[in-house]
Amino acid sequence: MVTTITDPTMVQAMIKAAAIVTDIGGxxxxxxxxxxxxxxxxxxxxKEGTKLIKDGMRLKVDGDKGxxxxxx
Amino acid sequence: xxxxxxxxxxxxxxxxGNVMSAFQPLDFFHFYPLYYDLWLSxxxxxxxxxxxxxxxxxxxxxxxxxxxNLRAIIQKLIPTYKGLGHKNTDEIxxxxxxxxxxxxxxxxxxxFAVHSNPLHTQDEVKQIVSSVxxxxxxxxxxxxxxxxxxxxxxxxxxxxxxxxxxxxxxxYGPYSVEWEGQNYSFLIRxxxxxxxxxxxxxxxxxxxKDLKIYALYQGVDWEIAFVGCHTIAKSGQPVQGLKKFSVIxxxxxxxxxEIVNLINELSGKAESIYKKIxxxxxxxxxxxxxLQECYQLHKLFTAAGIEWRPTPEMTARVENKPLMTGVxxxxxxxxxxxxxxxxxxxxxxxxxVLGKA
Numbered sequence: 538m539v540t541t542i543t544d545p546t547m548v549q550a551m552i553k554a555a556a557i558v559t560d561i562g563g564x565x566x567x568x569x570x571x572x573x574x575x576x577x578x579x580x581x582x583x584k585e586g587t588k589l590i591k592d593g594m595r596l597k598v599d600g601d602k603g604x605x606x607x608x609x
Numbered sequence: 610x611x612x613x614x615x616x617x618x619x620x621x622x623x624x625x626g627n628v629m630s631a632f633q634p635l636d637f638f639h640f641y642p643l644y645y646d647l648w649l650s651x652x653x654x655x656x657x658x659x660x661x662x663x664x665x666x667x668x669x670x671x672x673x674x675x676x677x678n679l680r681a682i683i684q685k686l687i688p689t690y691k692g693l694g695h696k697n698t699d700e701i702x703x704x705x706x707x708x709x710x711x712x713x714x715x716x717x718x719x720x721f722a723v724h725s726n727p728l729h730t731q732d733e734v735k736q737i738v739s740s741v742x743x744x745x746x747x748x749x750x751x752x753x754x755x756x757x758x759x760x761x762x763x764x765x766x767x768x769x770x771x772x773x774x775x776x777x778x779x780x781y782g783p784y785s786v787e788w789e790g791q792n793y794s795f796l797i798r799x800x801x802x803x804x805x806x807x808x809x810x811x812x813x814x815x816x817x818k819d820l821k822i823y824a825l826y827q828g829v830d831w832e833i834a835f836v837g838c839h840t841i842a843k844s845g846q847p848v849q850g851l852k853k854f855s856v857i858x859x860x861x862x863x864x865x866x867e868i869v870n871l872i873n874e875l876s877g878k879a880e881s882i883y884k885k886i887x888x889x890x891x892x893x894x895x896x897x898x899x900l901q902e903c904y905q906l907h908k909l910f911t912a913a914g915i916e917w918r919p920t921p922e923m924t925a926r927v928e929n930k931p932l933m934t935g936v937x938x939x940x941x942x943x944x945x946x947x948x949x950x951x952x953x954x955x956x957x958x959x960x961x962v963l964g965k966a
Binding site: 542544545546547549551563564565570571573574575576582 | 623624633634751752754755756758759760762763764766767771835839840841842846847848872876877879880882883884887942
């Protein structure tokens with residue numbers, strides 16, 4: 538799931554997501570808190586994730602390093 | 610009192626690496642100063658009427674919101690002082706000192722949640738662990754517990770807004786416990802009121818009011834930090850580390866399939882309530898946020914026989930008024946404690962309100 542910032546209107550998509558990437562936010566922001574609870578990787582504050590990542594791209598999201606890789 | 614440095618440390622970790630514009634659905638810190646002086650006067654009236662300064666936390670705990678919410682109130686008072694134009698010093702100091710004392714008395718080992726949120730005594734923890742009807746955890750259950758927390762947390766985010774969230778969601782621990790010969794790290798996720806009928810009509814509220822999630826982990830080094838309610842796994846894998854759990858909704862222990870049903874219900878309510886919030890115009894949004902803010906202390910006000918809802922004068926202060934500007938820096942990424950203390954107004958607050966050099 539790639540978005541500017543998550544909010545509760547996206548919660549049903551969030552609980553199905555394999556990873557979350559957002560343009561803004563920090564360690565205590567909505568996506569970061571909830572991805573930790575669900576045990577899925579999350580990278581916040583990418584600034585331009587929604588600009589650079591297009592629908593259908595396969596990604597690897599490394600929440601520990603805070604990095605997102607395009608696989609193809 | 611010299612609580613401000615400890616509070617600054619916990620509060621800085623809340624904002625470190627974050628920007629203020631991430632907080633939703635309103636620019637709160639440029640809204641509160643429009644009316645906060647009037648609310649503060651009412652809080653002081655309530656405090657005097659209940660003689661709270663003569664009372665220990667244990668005598669008042671049933672009238673107060675959870676500890677993380679108390680911390681959130683302080684972190685709003687600090688920049689609001691700047692926004693109020695450095696006025697109302699005595700009232701702000703009285704309220705801030707009272708809340709800080711409640712935290713020092715309720716969580717003496719870590720009052721400002723720098724690393725933990727230890728509300729319970731060791732005896733209370735033992736009593737809870739021995740009375741819970743534990744079920745065995747596995748990665749699938751752990752993911753569903755995470756989804757349940759996501760659904761409930763997102764609902765709370767709408768019910769109470771981004772910086773009153775802690776009123777509807779706190780997390781306690783981590784506690785080191787022994788159960789049936791094994792050592793665990795114990796977390797309590799507490800959602801004490803998912804159905805505040807005073808704020809929302811019944812169509813927006815779920816069937817469950819009180820939700821508690823008890824979890825025992827092994828191999829996970831937990832921290833609850835950043836003013837509280839935020840769980841951070843410093844090492845280990847929470848999904849693999851969940852060994853025992855219990856989900857209790859309105860006093861009833863839920864089976865795994867009931868947990869899935871509750872995820873669906875709460876996530877649906879979370880979406881619908883936030884769509885409603887997104888549909889509000891600016892005037893409606895300001896009034897909702899003010900109502901949510903006042904609700905934090907509704908039990909204290911009610912105990913004092915004073916109406917907790919905003920007064921007509923408070924409402925008039927925000928009606929057809931734009932938000933303030935320049936109270937704090939919205940787009941600045943906070944990375945340094947000293948810089949944060951300056952930008953967030955903590956040094957000013959310490960100096961002018963608390964009289965601390």
